[in-house]
Amino acid sequence: MNTKPNLNNNKLMGDLSEELQSEVARLESEANLQFALGAAQLGVWNMNPDTGEVYFDERCRELYGNPPEEILNFESLILHIHFEDREKVTIAISDALDPNKRLTYDVRYRTVGAADNRLRWLHCTGKAYFTPEGAPYRFSGVSRNVTDEISNRERVAWADQQAAMTxxxxxxxxxxxxxxxxxxxxxxxxxxxxxxxxxxxxxxxxxxxxxxxxxxxxxxxxxxxxxxxxxxxxxxxxxxxxxxxxxxxxxxxxxxxxxxxxxxxxxxxxxITDRIEAENIIRTSEEHLRTLIEQAPVATSLFVGREMIIELPNEAMLKIWGKGNSVIGKPLHEALPELQSQPFFKILSEVFETGVPYAASGSRADLVMNGVLETFYFDFTYKPLRNSKGEIYAILDMAVDVTEQVKSRQALEQSEERYRQLVNELEQRVQKRTEELHQANQELLNSNSNLQQFAYAASHDMQEPLRKILSFSSRLQTVYGNSFDENGIFMLNRIQDASKRMSSMIDDLLAYSRLTTRDSAFEPVDLDKIVSSVIADLEFSIEEQKSEIKIGPLPTVWGNASQLTQLVQNLLSNAIKYRKQDVPSVIEILARDVDAAELAELPRLFSEHHYTRFEVRDNGIGFDEKYLDRIFQMFQRLHGRGEFSGSGIGLALCKKVVQNHHGYITAKSELEVGSTFIVYLPVPN
Known part of the structure; x- marks a missing residue:
């Protein structure tokens, strides 16, 4: 058996192990990359520069609103980019794919979701890859949703802008x-x-x-x-x-x-210059106020706020209260509790609320001095103080101790009471005489009342038959006028003229009676307005007589406007009426102050009053001054009715008006030269 190791097999197993380890490492690296991309919420994209086909991962599809196309290309994707940003994106891609530029693809733009139409901001970064020959074969990168970041930045910028504007x-x-x-x-x-x-x-x-x-x-x-x-x-x-x-x-x-x-x-x-200057002014004012209070010759203190905190009491005020410096900084009701049952707190509250100062003389105040409640009397004032806003912030109290004077006056009153009984009998006699005078005055009032009622009744009772005479004579003239001969028409006209004169006389008598029996309220009266009003009323007569009216500066007098109107109207009417036929009528209305020397020569005027001299001058027929007293009497005429119409009461009425005003009236005249009527009237003091 061959037991020698097979080196080739061992080498093969080693190579397979290294490849396996490398694959495992690659897979782990890709898994880590995907996890990192997912954690960063980044989408990955790849684009084929030759075909224009684009690969999107699931995250990129979400960022574009999940386009329905399975195979994406640049031409379809560009439609999902906001139209305002398409050119920017196209230029950025072109620069990245240009082999001469090869710029990094880094651009922010908006997309409009393909399925949800939702607007998103994307931040895309990428890079193009080139062959050795310089041809781009790959274009890839990542995309990130920066919508919230952009929105937050816009909100911050808007907030900064608003803050700056504010x-x-x-x-x-x-x-x-x-x-x-x-x-x-x-x-x-x-x-x-x-x-x-x-x-x-x-x-x-x-x-x-x-x-x-x-x-x-x-x-x-x-x-x-x-x-x-x-x-x-x-x-x-x-x-x-x-x-x-x-x-x-x-x-x-x-x-x-x-x-x-x-x-x-x-x-x-x-x-803050204005504020600092205002504070300096207030501080200076407070220092002046403190100095004034300290140096005031009478007892003085400040009560600050609604609680009436005692501040800046001077030595005189501390002496009156009898409690030393312990009262400073305390509310008034705590420092002087004995005042609770007295009216001062209520008065102070009303002054603080209304802003109306209060003053009293000889007012009683019960104060505890050395543990004993004693009675004192004071003249005092409460004056509200206002700040720069016009708000009341304190009350200035100034008081003078008049206890000795009040007690002396009370003792004097008691002494006078003892003597009052001694004059009781005299008072009874005076009372009896007063009652008699009162009865006489009452009878005089009754007489005046009866006279007024008589004048009113007489005028109305007399006017009634006159109105009938005028009415029936007018009907006779209208209906039967053709039946009368010349003498009958003459007599009928005389009846009507006499009736009219009688009616006018009754009216003048009634006006005079009213001046005699009726009291009137007096007030400042502008003579210039009175004269203007009278001229307006007499406009027809002035034009008919072709009179020229010249008016100088006129003052304000003290009197009754209605009566003064009657006065001016009668004087001006006379000046217009008594003109010379062959000479243009000129009437002057003047006034001037009266000096003391002139006033002393006039009868029935008060030397302590001030008067004005009011004149009405004309260039008319005039009169003999021997008749001066006569012209101001009732029914006195210097000319016949055939020459000038009138009742003879006008100047008597003028005299009565002047008497009612405690004035004086007179006249100067020369036949065929003219007359000047002079009236002295009081002026307001």
Whole structure:
């Protein structure tokens, strides 16, 4: 037997074992690769550059929405790529397959799912393989779904954009510092806040160069704190390019990488100059208020807020309360509990709610002094204080102790009471006399009332037959006018004229009666408006008589508008009526102040009142001044009815109006030259 080993067989078995081990290793490697691809959610694809056929694994098919074709090719797959990205993908594939370029295929694009029409973002990377002659024979790679990544990035970008818009819209500026390069990116608003210019080419040194020298340490200390906490906060002064100083608040936050290393600093800056200046003004005002309270000659304190916290009481107020400095900082109801049953808390609450100050004289207050409840009397005021927003934040209490004065007055009142009984009999006599005067006044009031009722009844009772006379005479003239001879028509016309004059006289008498018996409310009256109104009412007469009216500046007087209208209307009517036929009528209405010397010469005027002199001048027929007293009397006429119409009551009515106003009326005149009627009327004080 040949026992020598067969070396060839052993070699063959070794080769088979190595091949088996290599296959097992290959299979394991492919399994590991598939597991890695699956875990990374990567799809594998291969493309034949010659035929355009494409091999997709299951993951790639999912990324394209599971196309129904069994054999895929580039022409069909390109239709599932979003139309806006097709050109980009085509160019990228062309560059990868170009033997002169041989670029790496790395492109992001959108697909529209073949079966579900779902939009997906893919990130595809691959490589083309070439023959020694330079012809591409294989094009393969992997695809990954990056839809969520793109969406998140878009949301972050949108959020960053919105944040930047919000920051800029609020008037603040934003900045971002990349710590590795010390590069700073900032908005024009931040540049304007820091330097006073919209555009600035400074680097991060913008913060250092423009910070006020006195605030440099404050800034450095803020950065030291920020390095430990990650939060940057400080307020400092910055010097603008024009040397003006502005207060700026800087708020920032460090961003760290996964190792905890700070990589960037982002934040905002705000111009707070207005706020700082306002705070300085408030602080100065508070210091002034504190000084005023401390130096006030009367007891003074502040009650702050709805709780009425006691602040800044001066020594005089602490002495009144009798409890020392222990009351400072306490609510009023805790510091002075004895006031609970007294009205002061309610008054303070109303002042705080309404903003209406309150003052009282000789008000009683019961206070505990040295453990004993004692009674005091004060003159005091509660004045609300408002902040810059107009809100009430405190009440200023100022008080004067008038206890001795009130007690003296009370003692005096008690003394007066003892003497009051001694004059009781005199008071009874005075009361009896008062009752008699009251009865006489009542009788006078009754008489005036009866007179008014008589005037009203008489005017109405007398007007009724006059209206009938006018009515029947008008009917006679209309119906039977042709039956009358000339004498009959003359007498009928006389009847109508007499009736009209009688009616006019009754109206004037009634107006005069009303002036005599009726009280009227007085108020400031603009004479310029009164004159304008009267001229408008007399427009027809003014045009008919061709009168020229000249009006000077007119004041405001103290009186009754209705009565003053009657006064002006009668004076102006007379000036228009008593014109000369052959001379153009000119009427002037003037006014001026009355001095003390002129006032002293006038009768029945009050020297303590101020008066104005109101004049109506005309160039009419005038009158003899010997009749001056007569023209202001009832029914007194200087001319016959055939010359000028009228009842003879107008000037008497003017006089009564002036008397009602505690004034004075007179006139100056010369025949065929004109008249001036002068009225003195009081003016408001």
């Amino acid at each position: 920051i800029e819209g609020s008037g603040a500026g934003s900045f971002l510092v990349t710590l590795a390069t010390d590069e700073i990116i900032y908005s024009p608003t931040m540049s304007r806040i820091i330097t006073g210019r919209d555009n600035n080419t400074d680097s991060r040194e913008v913060f250092i160069r423009h910070v006020h020298p006195e605030d440099a340490d404050k800034r450095l200390n803020a950065y030291k704190v920020a390095s430990a906490t990650g939060q940057l906060r400080y307020e400092a002064r910055f010097v603008w390019h024009d040397k003006s100083v502005h207060w700026v608040r800087v708020i920032g936050q460090y961003l760290f990488d996964s190792t905890g290393k700070a990589v960037s600093l982002s934040g905002v800056v705000m111009d």
